[in-house]
Amino acid sequence: TFEEKMENANFPMSDKGRVYHVEVKRGEVANRIITVGDHTRAEEFAQYLDKDSPLFRLSSARGFLTITGKYKGVPISIIAIGMGLPMMDFFVREVRSVVDGQLAIIRFGTCGSIGAARTGSIIVQNAAFAITRNYNYFSDTEEIESELTDEKPYNFTKIFHADPQLYKKIELELINSFGEDNVFTGLNATCDSFYSSQGRKDGNFRDYNSNLISTISDVYPEAISLEMEAFMLFHLAKSSTSLPLKDSNNTILKNSIKAASAAMVVADRVTNDFISPVKVHDIQKVAGKAVLNALVDFELIYVHPDDDDCVW
Numbered sequence: 001t002f003e004e005k006m007e008n009a010n011f012p013m014s015d016k017g018r019v020y021h022v023e024v025k026r027g028e029v030a031n032r033i034i035t036v037g038d039h040t041r042a043e044e045f046a047q048y049l050d051k052d053s054p055l056f057r058l059s060s061a062r063g064f065l066t067i068t069g070k071y072k073g074v075p076i077s078i079i080a081i082g083m084g085l086p087m088m089d090f091f092v093r094e095v096r097s098v099v100d101g102q103l104a105i106i107r108f109g110t111c112g113s114i115g116a117a118r119t120g121s122i123i124v125q126n127a128a129f130a131i132t133r134n135y136n137y138f139s140d141t142e143e144i145e146s147e148l149t150d151e152k153p154y155n156f157t158k159i160f161h162a163d164p165q166l167y168k169k170i171e172l173e174l175i176n177s178f179g180e181d182n183v184f185t186g187l188n189a190t191c192d193s194f195y196s197s198q199g200r201k202d203g204n205f206r207d208y209n210s211n212l213i214s215t216i217s218d219v220y221p222e223a224i225s226l227e228m229e230a231f232m233l234f235h236l237a238k239s240s241t242s243l244p245l246k247d248s249n250n251t252i253l254k255n256s257i258k259a260a261s262a263a264m265v266v267a268d269r270v271t272n273d274f275i276s277p278v279k280v281h282d283i284q285k286v287a288g289k290a291v292l293n294a295l296v297d298f299e300l301i302y303v304h305p306d307d308d309d310c311v312w
């Protein structure tokens with residue numbers, strides 16, 4: 001357990017330099033990161049890391065699992081974060097604070113399909129917007145039911161984009177592994193609930209979401225998938241500040257984080273089919289290698305921490 005003395009309520013860190021929720025410190029996370037939701041997916045991907053390099057593993061009390069090693073000789077971290085927008089926010093901000101240089105972060109998750117992709121296929125999410133429940137709409141049911149309100153039950157954000165070079169590399173590796181017919185590229189909706197803001201019916205709550213999927217098609221006809229984290233990753237990458245590092249042309253590097261995302265379709269929201277767990281593992285085995293290959297092939301500017309404790 002994490003019992004080091006904590007300092008600085010603004011951005012809490014332990015006296016040994018560990019961040020509060022992910023619990024890693026400088027030298028424990030590489031600049032190239034694959035992030036997943038599920039811990040077993042992280043462990044499956046970790047099996048591909050070089051056997052002749054030591055594996056660093058840290059499981060935090062708040063549900064983050066960090067595994068750092070090398071793939072084809074290149075330092076890589078695989079980080080499982082659980083689910084949802086706040087977990088992505090904790091992960092990106094805390095890891096950014098303990099890693100020097102540029103970061104390349106690829107999310108590999110699962111998603112629902114609202115387009116042509118059937119279960120078992122892969123969606124490269126080259127852009128994302130968020131759908132959040134508009135809590136105000138639910139504050140006065142009488143008003144809603146008499147349609148006296150201008151509020152809408154769900155809010156849609158603008159679109160944020162993946163890094164174009166990074167997502168194209170992932171797309172190419174996935175097409176090489178799964179074939180062109182099984183890989184779709186397009187816009188993703190990141191939702192703040194698996195249920196209400198993804199248009200699932202749940203008789204235990206008044207969700208006012210029976211038209212949500214058709215509203216998505218009206219607002220963003222190009223949207224093809226639904227999941228719960230990619231938007232926050234792209235949004236934070238876009239908001240990331242420039243680095244004091246300079247590239248070979250001596251210009252200051254803008255946006256220190258390069259991000260991309262792909263997900264396997266587990267829920268077909270058109271046919272209502274749901275994938276079997278065995279199939280998920282089969283797909284993960286192939287997809288893990290494809291994503292690792294894309295990540296090590298991506299150029300990054302970084303500095304090895306000059307620290308005896310560095311695990312890579």
Ligand code: R1P
Pocket residue numbers: 036037038082083084108109110111194227228229
């Ligand atoms: C919901 O079942 C979870 O699956 C998807 C969603 O984004 C959400 O986190 O991704 P992961 O499989 O990576 O967790």
Ligand code: URA
Pocket residue numbers: 110111112113194198226227228266267
């Ligand atoms: N993850 C989601 O967020 N939604 C789905 O339908 C499937 C996986």
